[in-house]
Amino acid sequence: MPLHIHTPLIESRPLSVAAGRSIWLKLDALQPCGSFKLRGVGHACEVHHARGARHFVSSSGGNAGLAVAYAGRCLGVRVTVVVPQTTTERAKQLLRLEDAEVVVHGASWQEANELAQTLVGPDDAFIHPFDDPLLWAGHASMIDEVAQAGVKPDAVVLSVGGGGLLSGVVEGLKRNGWGDVPVLAVETEGAASLHAASLAGHTVELERLASVATSLGAKRVAERAMACLRTHPVQSHLVSDRQALEACERFLLDHRLLVEPACGAALALAYQAEALTRYSTVLVVVCGGATATLEQIQAWLGALDGVSE
Structure with missing residues (x-):
């Protein structure tokens, strides 16, 4: 038996209504240690x-x-x-x-x-x-579970930090014959190492990280993530810290599940109908985050309010 559990795959009514299409959630926030x-x-x-x-x-x-x-x-x-x-x-x-x-x-x-x-x-x-092939092979199991459930999405939305989740999901898509399914890779604006790599055509090291989504805080993505950009349909998307934090609050209200801002980045995109107009069935990886607290999320939002004032 593996150490991870088979996590729920559910169709989200609140996100489906918000996005105007069918949104499915892979709830890896429910792993025993709190994340994928x-x-x-x-x-x-x-x-x-x-x-x-x-x-x-x-x-x-x-x-x-x-x-x-x-x-x-x-x-x-x-x-x-x-x-x-x-x-x-x-x-x-x-x-x-x-x-x-x-x-x-x-x-x-x-x-x-x-x-x-x-x-x-x-x-x-x-x-x-x-950054390890053993990790990517393990992360790919979440796509195996989605395939076993008989749900083939038109697109997968996930957050990117160092690129391990992206690399694993792409591996899982390919080994299930879903190489045509695009991945919408989401980062916050202050931790966008994949986006920088996509613009440069190679991995680059960010000068600094400036985001509350600390789990996305890799200054340089893994080379395997860059390879995914070249060999699989991957689209880089950016959201603000505020959008990620507000998505965490909204998701807590909608699904009674608290996730960290890194996960909120993917959810922020999923709540945006305009970002998903080309797709009718979308899978969102709810990657989790064990260290998140509602108090911290609200404090970060309060700090952003203070800056905007």
Whole structure:
């Protein structure tokens, strides 16, 4: 049995009415650790465990780290997660709740990742947050589940950070014979590394990240994500932080499920009828986010209101 669960696939009446077409939701926010990350991370951890790994090391202050910690606890493997100084106390508490050792280092994920690499011993396995073929193969399982349910969408809407979810979904579409189904890849304007790559024709490193959607905070997308742009119909879309946050609030009201701003980016596009005019049936990946709180989302919105005033 895999570590991830088979998540619900539902047709959303509120989003369907808002967008004027049939909107289906893959509710991976309901994974045990709160996000889709468990699919790929769980698969990678199982493979490394079978190869004899006795310690998992990760670099993530969010969903990937939580997925590694959960997988390690389930498999009986010690876990160390290196997180940047920007990581919230709630995220660190959730990591410790899964019995992970938490090391705080650096001002960014890149700096935390550099330290994490030095902690990997000969009997250890490093679990990357997004850039690993094992992750993509695991994430592809969500499309397998959609295909098994007999729902073929005209398009898939998802959020992009480092590109792991995008890479996995494209792999899943191809292995189910759905290579013609386009992916609408959504980022917030302050964390748009895929969009920058699409304009440049190659991956580029952003000078800075400026978005409340911290789970989208990869300065450079994986090369595999760039390959997806070349080999699959992928459309890059941008939304504002405000749109992502308001989508989180609206989705909580519509479906009683709280997600983080990174997931809100995809939902923001799904609520916009004009963005989906070419499609009649749309699948939205509700990727989740275990560290989200309603208070934080409302505080961010309040801060944006203060700036606009």
